[in-house]
Amino acid sequence: MSVDPNAPTTTEQPSQPTEQPTEQPSQPTSYPVSLVVVETGRQHGVSGGASFDLIRDEDGNPETEYALVATIDGVNVPLQSFSRPVLDQLAASEKARTQTDTSG
């Protein structure tokens, strides 16, 4: 095999490891979550469906509950519901306990 004397000489460089771009840990996507008050919409079914009444609180207003919702793509997606009287009662007793602790 003949070698062209005028061919530029190239010095074979040892192969260098290819530099990979530094991988950044992916950031989790987060969605806002909130607790909102909504009407339950529960009804009585009366006498073969002739008439329906909404279940109401003792003050006569339609029954409501707490709903835990996540806002995904601009839409409130219900995750779970909670009885409003039960949570209100827990909040009242926690408030009373906190006030007792700070005053005691």
Add this chain to the structure above:
Amino acid sequence: MSGVVTCINAFKQSLTGSSFEALAACTKDSLTVISTANPSVPAAWMEELFASNHAHKMEAEVFSQRFGDNQNGYRAEVQFRSGTTQQSILGRTVDIPVWSADTLNVQVNGTASDNANVMMQLYYPNIPGAGQRLATAAYVEPIIQGGIAGNSRVLGIEVTVTPGTTGNYGTAVALNANDDRLQADYDYAVIGYSTDTPVLCIGISGPDTGFYRVPCPAMWDQRWTADWFLQQSRWRNSARVPIINANNKATTFLDGVDAVNTGATKVTLFMAQLPNKFQGGQ
């Protein structure tokens, strides 16, 4: 003999906590056993004991000089599970005698600021003139299984009841307030019930109960409640199934009581129509 199933409910709001403290009887209830004028024979038996706390576990006890001992008597642990805290703390077939005119003490040892309730079911074998109508499971079950003239007549009648928000009885609601389907003039056997929320005690009272409050403890496990009165009768081989005439639907009332503010609670009574008028003693 005029047997009566009834209950005593006791409550306390905002416990002091950390030591036993007394509960008070709910409105028109009394912790004093009805006097039968015979101190040597049991006036009644405590057949059921249920308890609930709205936020934490606790201990509950019932005692008197003639019930257990006059210190802690019958003492039990009450678990707490959010939403399903109502529970039995007396064995299913354990019936403890209570004595004429004895005053029971009901106490709990819980967490400060908690609300606590205890329900006791009592059976008096004879209150003269009480007129409570009770049948046995052995009488009712064949009627259910046989049907009436080629029809099955077991209904679920819905009543929405709101237990009181202060541990006491809530507003009473008529049996036919929300669902009026009972056939006039017929007797119905109340075999059990279901609820959409656990409640310590739903009470039924009216002309057919002698105006005594028949307790319906509504736990989360509705295998207990769906045939509650049939089971009560089987366990004791005695009449425990309330009989209610349809003509009394507007004067038969349901109310509720619990340490937890359950809000409006749907109760469905399972009622089996009887083909013939119930004469009692069956």
